[in-house]
Amino acid sequence: MLVLTAEDVRRSVPMNVAVDAVRDAFTELAAGHFVLPPRQIFGNGAVLVMSAYHSPTGTAVVKKIGIALDQVPAIRATLVWTGNGEQMVAEGSSITTLRTGAVVGVATDLLAPAEASRLTVIGSGAQAPDQVRAVLAVRPIADVTIVGRSADRAAALAGELGTEFPDVRFTSSTDIDASIADPHIICCATSSATPLFSADSLPESVHVNAVGAFRPTMRELPRDLFATASTVLVDQTEAALEESGEVIDAVTSGTLTTQDLLELGPALSSPPPRSGRTVFKSVGVGCQDWAIAAALAEMP
Known part of the structure; x- marks a missing residue:
């Protein structure tokens, strides 16, 4: 049995590889090549279990996630991959942030302007660095603003990422409205229970990613953004209607209908x-974890 640490994951699957792997997985999902059972949720979201089975290869992943938003790190996870008579166990928190960043890279590549150069990331926690890495992997970003409730944490993350990407200008802020006035791309990666901003604060043309809210009681995006959006893309409609507080609110209020939701897999071909x-x-969704696990399983 192969056992991989977070360092092994990072060394073996750089973000550009992760983006390509996740893009291919959603194409496979749209083709009907995955069995994705609904995510199991225990303890009001304190423990999550996700799984995916890839029919063409007979390979599967199961990931257990423990979430404690009042702790650092907030997410602790373990992933198990099986296939071809072999088994791999990997540190799952690194896979979770990597595949979450990667799917944002796929969606951003699909929807953001090709020349997009300004990015704002709201949130300075564990998910934020891979949001930046993913967008930088698909767009020529020159300026990044990290927005956080803690000025020190936001500045520290901006400094760390500035060292990693010396050709990109990084700044930090605690003012959301000022920071979303003119970016081409916004990434929301917080645990907020209420919308982070009003659509009135946004440019008329902007691509917004949101990955932080994963419970019906959580919301990062405002209802009025959905009302003014030309496209609302989700990873999977069923999952969004079960778990996304923003989508549930928008559909319940009549701001959106389920027909307004476009799934990522089919959107890649159209x-x-x-x-x-x-x-x-x-x-x-589980096919994202499978994508990273499959890439790890192929490493020398």
Whole structure:
């Protein structure tokens, strides 16, 4: 049995590889090649269990996640991959942030303007660095603003990422409205229970990713953003209607209908226009974990 640490995961699957792997997995999902049981949720979201089975290869993953938002790190996870008579166990928190970043890279590549150069990331926690890495992997970003409730944490993350990407200008802020006034791309990666901003604070043309809210009681995006968006993209409609507080609120209020939700897999073969305000909401599905696990299993 192969056992991999977080360092092994990072060394073996760089972000550009992760983005390609996750893109291919969603194409496979749209083709009907995955069995994705609903995510099991225990203890009001304190423990999650996700799984995916890839029919063409007979390979599967199961990931257990423990979540404690009042602790650091907030997410602790373990992933098990099986296939071809072999088994791999990997540290799952690194896979979770990597595959969450990667799916944002896929969606951003699909919806954001090709020349997008300004990025704002709201949130300075564990998910934020891979949000930056993913967007930088698919767009020529020159300026990044990290927004956080803690000025020190936001500045520290901006400094760390500035060292990693010396050709990109990084700044930090605690003012959300000022930081979302003119970016081309926004990534939301917080545990907020209430919307982070009003659509009135946004440019008329912007792509917004949201990955932080994973319970019906959580919301990062405002209802009025959905009302003004030309495209609302989700990783999987069923999962979004079960777990995304923003999507549930928008559908319940009549702001959106289920027919307004575009799934990522089919959108890859029939891309929507890149115009106006576009939204990608992800709660995470098992094929993303499978994609990273499969890439790890192929490493020398």
